[in-house]
Amino acid sequence: MTDLEALLKSVLDEITPTPHEREKITRVYEIIKTRLEEHLRRNNVWAEVTLQGSVAHDTWLRGDRDIDVFVLYPEDWSVADVKTKGFELIKEAVRDVGRVEIRYAEHPYIRVFVEDVEADIVPAYKLSSPSRIRTAVDRTPFHTEFVNSHLKGGLNNDVRLLKKFMKGIGSYGAEIKTKGFSGYAVELLVIAYGGFLDVLRAASEWRPPVYVNTLGEEWLFRRSVEVLTKRYPDSVIYMPDPVDHARNVTAAVSFEKLARFILASKCFLRHPSKTFFENRVEYDLETLESSLGGRCIVVVEVESEKPLPPEVVWGEVDRVRDRCVKLLSGHDFLVYHSSAWTDDSRKGVIVVELDECAKPAYKLYEGPPFSELDRVSDFVSKHIGKSVKLWLDRDGRLMSVSRRPVLRAVELLESKQREYLVSPHFKASSPTVYELTPAKLKEIASKYGEEFLRASLGKVESWLLECTS
Amino acid sequence: MTDLEALLKSVLDEITPTPHEREKITRVYEIIKTRLEEHLRRNNVWAEVTLQGSVAHDTWLRGDRDIDVFVLYPEDWSVADVKTKGFELIKEAVRDVGRVEIRYAEHPYIRVFVEDVEADIVPAYKLSSPSRIRTAVDRTPFHTEFVNSHLKGGLNNDVRLLKKFMKGIGSYGAEIKTKGFSGYAVELLVIAYGGFLDVLRAASEWRPPVYVNTLGEEWLFRRSVEVLTKRYPDSVIYMPDPVDHARNVTAAVSFEKLARFILASKCFLRHPSKTFFENRVEYDLETLESSLGGRCIVVVEVESEKPLPPEVVWGEVDRVRDRCVKLLSGHDFLVYHSSAWTDDSRKGVIVVELDECAKPAYKLYEGPPFSELDRVSDFVSKHIGKSVKLWLDRDGRLMSVSRRPVLRAVELLESKQREYLVSPHFKASSPTVYELTPAKLKEIASKYGEEFLRASLGKVESWLLECTS
Known part of the structure; x- marks a missing residue:
């Protein structure tokens, strides 16, 4: 062996x-x-x-x-x-x-x-x-029939390995919360490639968009792909459902989850290790706490009036997260990363790491070019009151260093709620916004559990460390 | 009247x-x-x-x-x-x-x-x-001959007005320090267009690159322009020298100085005012002082071993300024504006305004895409020791929030002198680098005179305010 x-x-x-x-x-x-x-x-x-x-x-x-x-x-x-x-x-x-x-x-x-x-x-x-x-x-009984008639000779154990592997690297789960591979997709992969390692070997060579022949017959597959690419133009991986060729089993897999699987396959084949099956994150509350001094992590907590189905609450909170990121980016904050978590029902927590929690008091504003007199006039009028320097730059463009209206990220998120509370069930909610401090960190850990902190603020997923040569 | x-x-x-x-x-x-x-x-x-x-x-x-x-x-x-x-x-x-x-x-x-x-x-x-x-x-006597035979009927007073106007808006002076219009260029403009206001009316419609027919005969002018555009591919305004058609009188005019003149012409024609002739800057040492708290202005003083001709010292110090800007930009500082000053001999002073004097302790590093295993491996190895978070982002790219090696602009300029002391006579100099404080401001004012502070840190040139409608 x-x-x-x-x-x-x-x-x-x-x-x-x-x-x-x-x-x-x-x-x-x-x-x-x-x-x-x-x-x-x-x-x-x-x-x-x-x-x-x-x-x-x-x-x-x-x-x-x-x-x-x-x-x-x-x-x-x-x-x-x-x-x-x-x-x-x-x-x-x-x-x-x-x-x-x-x-x-x-x-x-x-x-x-x-x-x-x-x-x-x-x-x-x-x-x-x-x-x-x-x-x-109604498709489910046919899936069972198909899988049971094709998973022969112990291939069901290969499915177990692949599921565990995908769980370990975070690509498993078709819910909106994960946007990864469904159990059925994993089963089809094993059937299509003939075994756990065969799937990994194939995946290590994938370049999105990926097309997996789950149908056997080449002409059937090609005909199906033609339909699927039209019907699911945004999918990054196409796997025709053997019981319904016009359906893409992996329609909802996100680019990130596919990329993870491809990279992890490459890494595992180079350095096989149990780590890939373990879903471990290097995370340590104390280390995290001590790094907070030099970092800016902003938390936004939202709550809908009534409980929502998981698919709805995850979808909506993620939209809120996306809009928070856009709002902050639009005000010169560099968003390092962001993540959302929900209690599967009413509460949403959004964590955003920024370059800094407050922007400098003065900002450089780029005005119109010298050639457009009316716009120059407007720019000068608008800025002269709050400017410390207004000039024509080397490119012939009006510029001004003017006082910035809002400096703090928290202040911005508090004053512009309408710009990110856009999803139906959170429109009326009053978000709680704060900068993450060691005290707040402990509060979150006890309130929502460390699982979320691990995922959003953990240092690194352990399998990634296995990617070094 | x-x-x-x-x-x-x-x-x-x-x-x-x-x-x-x-x-x-x-x-x-x-x-x-x-x-x-x-x-x-x-x-x-x-x-x-x-x-x-x-x-x-x-x-x-x-x-x-x-x-x-x-x-x-x-x-x-x-x-x-x-x-x-x-x-x-x-x-x-x-x-x-x-x-x-x-x-x-x-x-x-x-x-x-x-x-x-x-x-x-x-x-x-x-x-x-x-x-x-x-x-x-040797060209000079011919210039005199040409000008004296063409500046008839009081047009010499129009030249005086245009010179004064160009001085007032900062576009006058052909030295490398200014990169504006020479006296001869101003004279040719008045001759070509027939008067002060005629020049302004023409200039207000200019769109660079500009071609001014200083030769009269259209075919002569066209032939000259053909030669000039080849010989001076970087010029932004072409004015053939009537005594040497293959020479561009305005070869050294910078885009900025041309843009100033065009914009000022537009503004003056809309709102004629004496301000355009006055070269005034809204500048007040106390206001400047009180704004320093929220700003980051860094000063670099350099000195060459021996006195240099003005054209040399201005050219070299400006190159040093340009490299300082590149160094700072390359380390995530936003350079709002920069300017250089010299004593026409040995000393150079560079003033750079930045978004902030220190960058956040942690920086977002963008790594390779998931598809390139060797680069992924290198990135993980390189960053894992200084990272607080390393992950695969939504686009399938490795990312890391890692400790930044140098935080302060002053520290950067002190430690990387070789990257900006590139001009021959300043290579060996030991620059003095500091953040501008009210005390330092007074020191500079008394050491180098307020003229420089007015130009680099004044609020706005007064004529620009006349551009509002």
């Missing part, structure tokens, strides 16, 4: 679900399935209860505690029936099984907590062919 | 030499001329003593105290003879007339001070045609 093989085996030993876990997951699924089937029968509804997702594919990771259960209703039901009657049947069936939550994706579905397992139970259609798909979730 | 006519008449009344001045200038010239002629005769040299320049053209301004005397030697003398024997004859002739200085242009010449008049006495050739010119100064 080579070092690399030993390394992968050792990782696999850590991420393969234990027999105990398998037994528990199976048991929970059976409980739910039985309840659902009994309730459906009592109501004279013929529907199929199925297991989907990574548990069904046997690609889930040790420690994962979520299962996807799909209740497949007859094709002759209306969409409205599936959405209401189908949903209600599920809700009634499992109400005594555990704590129940109503969740929303395209349709409402049920999340039920049994022991420490989280089961999402989704109403969908029982269809004979993917061409008959009517709602987004 | 219109307001404008009254204004110009009033200016003219102030700038026309008084009879007393005329009498004195004539008297001094006669003394020098007599001495020269006697001495030449005694030495059996046949040469013509002539008056040149603005006194000869009757275009000098009240208060001007300098006359140009040319001693024209026979054409059969060698250049070396004119330069040595011709020069020596002059030196001996005037040594008792007043204090004598030896000056250098292309050739050495004599400056003699009689009463409060400064007379430059230049050895040159007596030539029958400008085509026989052998040294730069």
Whole structure:
């Protein structure tokens, strides 16, 4: 066994679900399935209860505690029936099984907590062919069918390795919060390239935009890519969905998450190391604290009036972050980096590191060229009152060193809220804006948890250090 | 008489030499001329003593105290003879007339001070045609001939107005220190356009590069321009010398000085005012002092080992200024403006205003893109020791917030002298570098005079205020 093989085996030993876990997951699924089937029968509804997702594919990771259960209703039901009657049947069936939550994706579905397992139970259609798909979730059973028929000969373990690798380097997760690869995308990559290392070898050579042949037949793939590039002009990686060739499985992968995966693949192949699977960040609260003296980190906390679905709150808070960055940049602050965090519901925290927290009292204003008399006149009139020097420069342009109206970043963010509170649910919120101090740092850590600080202000993700030769 | 006519008449009344001045200038010239002629005769040299320049053209301004005397030697003398024997004859002739200085242009010449008049006495050739010119100064007698035969009907007063106007707005003076219009260029402008206001009306429509027909005949002018644009590709205004069509009289006018003249012409024509003739700057030492708290003005003083001719010292110190600006800009300082001053001999003072005197302790460094593994490796290795955050950004580029090596502008200018002390006579000098404080300001004012502070740190040239509508 080579070092690399030993390394992968050792990782696999850590991420393969234990027999105990398998037994528990199976048991929970059976409980739910039985309840659902009994309730459906009592109501004279013929529907199929199925297991989907990574548990069904046997690609889930040790420690994962979520299962996807799909209740497949007859094709002759209306969409409205599936959405209401189908949903209600599920809700009634499992109400005594555990704590129940109503969740929303395209349709409402049920999340039920049994022991420490989280089961999402989704109403969908029982269809004979993917061409008959009517709602987004109807694709899932076909995904399971495709994956289970193609992940042969232990390739499911390669999926586990690739998932863990992508988690380790921060490219895993299709939610808007992450904009990385979905579990299904990882499965398709392993199927397309034939194994964990094969995917990495291919990825290490990728140059975005990337096209992955998930369809096998070259002509099918080429035809699909033609459709996908038109339909998803902004995607950076194209992977046709084998069950729906007009759909790009990786439509939402961001450039950054793709770049991470490509770079990490290069680095891992040069220096294989467990670090890539560990999602570690060099972060130390004390070191961070002591560096604050020479840095300017500004925090903006926002809160919506009512709880929002995770996809909504992450999307909106990220938009607020983006506008904060634009506002600050527009006032001469150099934004070193910025990040957003939410509690998946109402609260958003935005962290922005700037070159400095206050700009110099005087700013250089560039005026019009000498050739435009009216604009020269306006510039002189506008600046003369606040200028300490106004002149024609070497390029024949009017210039002025004038008093700057707002010096502090915090003051700017407090006075121009309308310029960044642009997303619907945060328009009316009153943000709290402050410069990060050691005291505030501790407050955030205890209020929101260190996970966020680690991600936004940690020194470096450990895998990046493995990229040195 | 219109307001404008009254204004110009009033200016003219102030700038026309008084009879007393005329009498004195004539008297001094006669003394020098007599001495020269006697001495030449005694030495059996046949040469013509002539008056040149603005006194000869009757275009000098009240208060001007300098006359140009040319001693024209026979054409059969060698250049070396004119330069040595011709020069020596002059030196001996005037040594008792007043204090004598030896000056250098292309050739050495004599400056003699009689009463409060400064007379430059230049050895040159007596030539029958400008085509026989052998040294730069030989053109001067032909210039006088041309100007005197074309400045008819009181146009010499228009020249006085235009000179005074150009002085008032800072575009007058062909020395390297100013890079503006020479007296001869001003005379040619008045001849070409027919009067002071005609020049301003034309100039107000100029768009650089500017071509002024000083030759009359359109075909001659076009042929000359063809030659000039090739020979002076960097000029911003082309005025063929009527006595040498292949020479651009305004070759050395800088873009800035041309832009000033164009803008001032526009402004004056909209709002005629005496201000344009006054060379006033809004400057007040106390206001300047009180603004220093919020500003960063850095001063660099240099000194060459030996005295240098004015053209040399101004040229070299300006090069040092330019390199200081580049050094500071290259280290993230925003240079608001910079200026240089010299004592016309050895000392140079450079003033640079910056956004701030110290940069933040941490700087954002942009690294290579994710796709270049070796460069990524180098970047991580180089930065990890001094970084507080190193990451892959949204564009897939490595970034680091790292400790900045040099924070203060003064420290930078002290430690990197070799990068800006590039001109031959200042290479070995030890510059004095400091931030301008009220105390230092007073020191400079008393050491170098307020003229320099007025120009470099004055609030605004008053004529610019007349550009508001």
